Structure formats: structure tokens, C-alpha cells
Amino acid sequence: MTGPQAQPLLSPDGRFYWDGMEWRPVVQPPVVQPQPYYQPQAPVYPQPMAQYPQQPYYQAQQQFVGGHSNGAGTTAGVLGIIAVILMFIPVADFGGNLLGVLAVIFGIVGISRANRIGGVGKGMAITGLVLGLIAVLVSVIFIIAVYSYLFRGGYTFTG
Numbered sequence: 001m002t003g004p005q006a007q008p009l010l011s012p013d014g015r016f017y018w019d020g021m022e023w024r025p026v027v028q029p030p031v032v033q034p035q036p037y038y039q040p041q042a043p044v045y046p047q048p049m050a051q052y053p054q055q056p057y058y059q060a061q062q063q064f065v066g067g068h069s070n071g072a073g074t075t076a077g078v079l080g081i082i083a084v085i086l087m088f089i090p091v092a093d094f095g096g097n098l099l100g101v102l103a104v105i106f107g108i109v110g111i112s113r114a115n116r117i118g119g120v121g122k123g124m125a126i127t128g129l130v131l132g133l134i135a136v137l138v139s140v141i142f143i144i145a146v147y148s149y150l151f152r153g154g155y156t157f158t159g
Contacts, residue, residue: 070121073110076128079103083135087142097139103132 009018016023080103086096107129114122 068117068120070110070114070117070125072106072113073121073123073125073128076103076106076110076132077124078128079106080128080131080135083139084131087135087139090142090146093139093142096135097143100132100135100139103128104136107132 010016010026011023015026017026018024079099083096083099083103086092086099089096107125107127110121110125110128114120114125
């Protein structure tokens with residue numbers, strides 16, 4: 001039979017149809033409701049409460065007060081660190097002693113300059129002064145200990 005298709009037999013309430021063997025539920029596609037157009041709203045920020053005052057902002061301390069810097073303090077710190085490192089090396093001990101003396105001199109100059117320009121670089125100058133003094137003292141003690149061992153009564157150089 002190749003005739004026109006027959007309409008399925010529906011139940012009186014329209015929820016079931018007869019497929020020729022049994023009643024089956026009518027499956028209808030879900031009805032899609034059109035979505036309303038979305039218009040973005042401007043964000044609403046809460047207003048600060050009146051009883052709490054605004055907190056002050058932290059301002060960083062300026063390193064260069066009035067265009068001044070303390071190069072002597074920085075030099076003292078760097079020379080002091082190098083002198084402390086060199087004081088433990090036996091051959092470079094004399095260089096550590098010299099750099100320690102320079103660190104002490106630059107440290108004193110850096111502290112006096114820091115006092116004149118408002119304290120810029122004073123910590124580095126103090127660090128260089130202290131490390132320079134430590135390097136000089138330990139280097140001198142090390143040199144005295146080594147030469148006293150070498151030149152004591154029973155030791156002779158053979159060559």
C-alpha cells in the first residue's frame with residue numbers, strides 16, 4: 001500500500017496515539033519561550049559608612065632626599081663584605097686587610113655624610129665600618145699566628 005499516510009488515532013485528551021498495536025504517549029518537543037533581551041546594568045558600588053573615616057595611604061620613604069645620595073656609605077658596605085670574605089683565604093688575607101682599612105675609612109665618611117643629608121645610606125655605612133673592623137682584626141690575628149708559627153725557634157726554611 002503506497003497511498004497517502006493515515007493520520008494516527010489520538011485519544012480524546014490528545015496525550016496518547018494508537019500505533020496499531022498499543023497506545024503510546026505523544027512526545028512533543030518542549031516549547032521554547034523567547035528569552036528577554038539582557039541589558040547590562042551599571043555596577044553599583046556600596047558607599048562607605050559615615051562613622052568610619054578613610055584610612056591614610058602609606059607613602060614610601062624617599063631614598064634620595066633632595067637629590068643627595070651617600071656613595072661613601074655604599075662603598076663602605078661593599079668593601080666590608082669583600083674584606084670579610086677575603087680574610088678567610090690565606091693568600092688573599094693581605095688584600096682583605098687593605099680592603100678592611102678602606103671600608104673603615106669609607107664607613108666613617110659615610111656616617112658623617114648620612115648625618116648631614118638626613119640619614120640616607122647610614123645603615124650601609126655602619127655595616128661597612130663594622131665589617132671592615134672585623135676583617136682588619138681577624139686578618140691581623142691570622143697574620144700574627146701564621147708568622148709566629150713560621151718564625152719560631154726551631155723552624156728553618158730549606159731550599
